[in-house]
Amino acid sequence: xRGIMRPLRSFIGMLIDKSRMTIADAIIFVLRELDLRYVFxxxxxxxELLHDAIHRIGQGxxxxxMTKTESGAAFMADARAxxxxxxxxxxxxxxxxxxxxxxxxxxxxxxSVPVLALVGQISLPQEGCGGFQDSxxxxxxxxxxxxxxxxAKTVTKIDSREKFxxxxxxxxxxxxxxxxxxxxxxxxxxxxxxxVGDPPAWFQEALHLNPSVPNYYPAFxxxxxxxxxxxxLLRDKLEGFWQMFRAAKKPLLILGVGVLRDxxxxxxxxxxxxxxxxxxxxxxxxxxxxxxxxxxxxxxGPAGHSSAHRSLADADLVIAVGSQFTAMALGPLAALMxxxxxxxxxxxxxxxxxxxxxxxxxxxxxxxxxxxxxxKVRVEPLRFQELNAFVREYVEPTVIEYQVAGVTRHAxxxxxxxxxxxxxxxxxxxxGYILIDAGNCAAAAAxxxxxxxxxxxxxxxxxxxxxxxxxxxxxxxxxxxxxxxTTVICGDGAFLMxxxxxxxxxxxxxxxxxxxxxxxxxxxxxTRQFHxxxxxxxxxxxxxxxxxxxxxxxxxxxxxWVGCATNKTxxxxxxxxxxxxxxxxxxxxxxxxxxxxxPPMAFQEILMDSVKKSES
Numbered sequence: 001x002r003g004i005m006r007p008l009r010s011f012i013g014m015l016i017d018k019s020r021m022t023i024a025d026a027i028i029f030v031l032r033e034l035d036l037r038y039v040f041x042x043x044x045x046x047x048e049l050l051h052d053a054i055h056r057i058g059q060g061x062x063x064x065x066m067t068k069t070e071s072g073a074a075f076m077a078d079a080r081a082x083x084x085x086x087x088x089x090x091x092x093x094x095x096x097x098x099x100x101x102x103x104x105x106x107x108x109x110x111x112s113v114p115v116l117a118l119v120g121q122i123s124l125p126q127e128g129c130g131g132f133q134d135s136x137x138x139x140x141x142x143x144x145x146x147x148x149x150x151x152a153k154t155v156t157k158i159d160s161r162e163k164f165x166x167x168x169x170x171x172x173x174x175x176x177x178x179x180x181x182x183x184x185x186x187x188x189x190x191x192x193x194x195x196v197g198d199p200p201a202w203f204q205e206a207l208h209l210n211p212s213v214p215n216y217y218p219a220f221x222x223x224x225x226x227x228x229x230x231x232x233l234l235r236d237k238l239e240g241f242w243q244m245f246r247a248a249k250k251p252l253l254i255l256g257v258g259v260l261r262d263x264x265x266x267x268x269x270x271x272x273x274x275x276x277x278x279x280x281x282x283x284x285x286x287x288x289x290x291x292x293x294x295x296x297x298x299x300x301g302p303a304g305h306s307s308a309h310r311s312l313a314d315a316d317l318v319i320a321v322g323s324q325f326t327a328m329a330l331g332p333l334a335a336l337m338x339x340x341x342x343x344x345x346x347x348x349x350x351x352x353x354x355x356x357x358x359x360x361x362x363x364x365x366x367x368x369x370x371x372x373x374x375x376k377v378r379v380e381p382l383r384f385q386e387l388n389a390f391v392r393e394y395v396e397p398t399v400i401e402y403q404v405a406g407v408t409r410h411a412x413x414x415x416x417x418x419x420x421x422x423x424x425x426x427x428x429x430x431x432g433y434i435l436i437d438a439g440n441c442a443a444a445a446a447x448x449x450x451x452x453x454x455x456x457x458x459x460x461x462x463x464x465x466x467x468x469x470x471x472x473x474x475x476x477x478x479x480x481x482x483x484x485x486t487t488v489i490c491g492d493g494a495f496l497m498x499x500x501x502x503x504x505x506x507x508x509x510x511x512x513x514x515x516x517x518x519x520x521x522x523x524x525x526x527t528r529q530f531h532x533x534x535x536x537x538x539x540x541x542x543x544x545x546x547x548x549x550x551x552x553x554x555x556x557x558x559x560x561w562v563g564c565a566t567n568k569t570x571x572x573x574x575x576x577x578x579x580x581x582x583x584x585x586x587x588x589x590x591x592x593x594x595x596x597x598x599p600p601m602a603f604q605e606i607l608m609d610s611v612k613k614s615e616s
Contacts, residue, residue, distance in 0.1 A: 023164055024192040026199065027118065027185075028053040030168070032062040034207070036089055037479050038080065039118070040065045040073035041101075044093025046120030046133070049192040065478065065508070067471070068500040070097050074104020075460075075468050075498070076475030077115050081108070083433055083456055083476040085261065087175060091118040095133030098144065103465065106151040108182040110462030111257070112348050114175030115182040117152070119144070123190035124159065144186055153181030158191050165196070165203045172207070179348035180261075237362045238369075241343055242376055244317060244359070248341075251384060252315035253277045254300070256323020257285045258346050260456070264367040265289070268321070271374050276384040280308040282323055283442060284461045287451045300333060303443035303599065309333055318342040322366040325352060345369045397444070397597035400530065413594025414567040417441075417517055420591050421448035421489075423568060424515060427575040428452050429485035433476040435459075435469035437490035440523035443599040445489050466491075466522075467498030470514065474501060477510045485511050485584065492518040495547060502588060506555040511584035516547045519593040527598060551588035561587035566594065 021029070028050065031039065039062065043051050054064050067073040070092040077088030088108075092101035098119050108115040121144065122131040128138030137143030148155040154174045156167045171183040245251065253272065259265055265288060272279055272295050279289050283301045290296065298305030300312060312318065312333055318340050325337060325344065337357065344352060344361040352358050362369070397418045421444055428434065434449075434457040436442045442459050451457050458476075460468040469488050477486040495516045505512045517523075525540040548564040561578055565571035571591065578587050 020195055021197060022049075022053075022192065023158065023187070023194050023196055024049040024053045025057060026164075026196055027168065028057050028062060030172070030199070030207075031089060032058060034087075034172075035061070036087055037062060038065050038076075038475075039063070039089045039091055040067055040076040040080075040475065041091035041118075042067055042070050042073060042093070042097060044097050044120065046122060046189045047091055047093040047097070047118070047187070048120075049189065050091060050118060050120070050187070065474070065504065067474075067504055069471075069498070070100035071103040071467075072471035072474075072498055072501045072504070074101050074115070074117070075107070075471040076478075076501075077117075078104060078108045078111075078113050078460070078468075078475065079435065079458070079472030080475035080478065081113050081115055082257075082260075082458060084479060085263065086114075087172070088113070088115040088475065089118070090115065091120075093120040093133075094122055094135060098135065102147065102151060104468075104471075105148075105182050105184070107460055107463045107465060107468060109151050109153065111460065112180040113182065113462075114180045116171055116175065117148075117182055117184045119148075119184060119186050120192075121157070121186050121188040124188050125190070127188075148184045148186070151182075152184045153179070154183040155186070156184070157186040157188075159188065161194050161196060164194075165200055169203055169206055234362070234364060237360055238364075238372060240360065241362065242373075244341060244343075245319075245373075246380070246382065248317035248384070250315045251277060251317040251319060252311055253279045254318065254320040254323050255279060255281050255285075255288045256320065256346075257288070258322025258348070259288050259366045260285055260322070262322065262347075262366040264322075264365075264370050267367065267370040267374060269293070271370055271377065274374065274377055275382050278311055278384075280304075280311065283446055284459045285457070286446060287453075287455065287457045288322075290453050291451060292453070299446050301330060303446050305447070305600075312336065316341065319345065321345045321369060324349065325358065397447075397599055400596050400598050412566055413592045415565060415571065415591055415593055416595045417444050417591075417593055417597050417599070418448045419568060420517070420565075420571060420593075421445055422450075423571055424487075424489075424575065425450040427579050428455065428487060429579070430454055432480065432484040433457070433473070433486045435473045435476060435486065435488050437469040437488070437494040438464045438466060438524075439491050439494070440527060440599055441489050441491050441494075441517055443524070444597070447600050449489065466494040468494075470494055470498035471501040473512045473514070474505050474508070474510060477505070477512050478508065485513070488512065488514045490514065490516055491523055492516055492520065492545065492547060493522045496545065499547075499550065500554075502551060502560070502586060503554040505586040506559050509559070510586055513578060513587040513589060514551075515589045515591065517591050517593055518545070518547050519596060520544055523596075530598075547590040548588065551590070554588075555586070559585055561585055562589075563587070564590040564592065566592040 051064055054062060073090040077090035081088035092098050105117050122134050127134055127136035135142040135144035145155055145157055158164055158167055171185050174183050175181060259268055279296050280300045281288050283299050283303055286299055297311050298308035300308045313336055342358050344358055347363055347365045349361045349363050430452050431454050434455055436445050436459045469490050473486045473488045520542060522540040526537055529537050548562050551562050554560055563574040565574050
């Protein structure tokens, strides 16, 4: 948690008038002192006091990132939390603003991301009396508390001066306790003006943090996960795992997002090199393990590599660390799991489908697990060789002629998605972030985009909403070192949903490049209609849109680079032009896709091929 790893400085003597500090002031002051740096949101009547407090108290250490939509604000806070291991903060006013914010917070909830959402509400005396944007649940109004309870880990409506500091402490800390997730503070406008005085001593003490903890979690929270020496049940589970691990001939390691969150990638590599374990990853975090490592077999799931699927079919012990056996992680391979000896190791274990017959789930941080297992292996060395026959394979995509009414293909558009991704791989910056939007882009990128080893990549598959990467890239890039760059791989449909946030990047001078694959359709949905409904295309295509011309309106040439490619020659020239600029800046690169391809997908034939090879 790089964003809140330094101790909270003493409040004494730091306020101009401590006795008159309001709740709005208190919230902003604490967020500033925790070095959270950014509050993403759109202002409005019932959240404006918070923004005024940022203006007065932020002192350049905490600032507003004015987004174009509230959903974009939540996506940015989510991506900042994931990429920077901190608490992402977003805000919205009441009514429609609150409802828009819920879209992104739901993604954080579904993927266990620590986010704090500050949501304005109408003043308490107006509730139930016809107040504009009332969401008190009184009369014919939405119940905001119940709404947020469905999509957040904790929800508190601040309506008591005496309980404020405890409520606020809970909102700051609960996102990291047990299963991570978003917390929501509902803030009536009049309540934001209540005076609360100095932060209590116990509040200050509770937020003193320990930067020496390896994965940067607050010390008072981390002890909850570091239970190896004090929890007999946990020790018994780990000992049972060790016996199965020693007896295994063909173990397979699945590494997931928990490894990134716990900052345990390097020790995972140590363990693999020490034992010869083979590794696969789910689509959402393909570079949690070095892709050029000889022990890496590729990705599993609906868009995974067939080599990875065959290795899972062949394995006699499956160990999911920081990952779980979800539909997006396994895809059709779920049918193989009931016959496997499998373990799930994760400190935020969700409900696991009993049909999968998981032998044991062990609630422990991935860092603790790898440290424990590596120590055991160094006392009793193990070396696994049996899966060496499997090597990662790359499948060429299938060209498909979609006969879709209204979709125009020009003869000069020669570009294919697969060849574009291979070419983009040659230009990707060595440091930074790559965010990939859900859909055919993600499936194709899994096979044809070669990620640099020091770049973090992410695909938001919690809710799988289109447009997450488009907005989230801004949250990832903000606060990064000067030599970091962010690249977005998305489709035209996702860009049409969230592309206005490019203007936010222009406002902040952020070096984010959006690469937009434009085929005038929602590609994944059309692919499904091609396979499942005999090409009856409905509700997923639209008339031609010029993404480059749309993007040009977001900034002049000095602040925004824009290009459009229809073939490999043009694409190569444009990529060279963008990445060789004397001054890094935001950019939008439209790719006119003229030849449609079906990305390699793990349909039933891949599963059956894996089963047959395993049986033989």
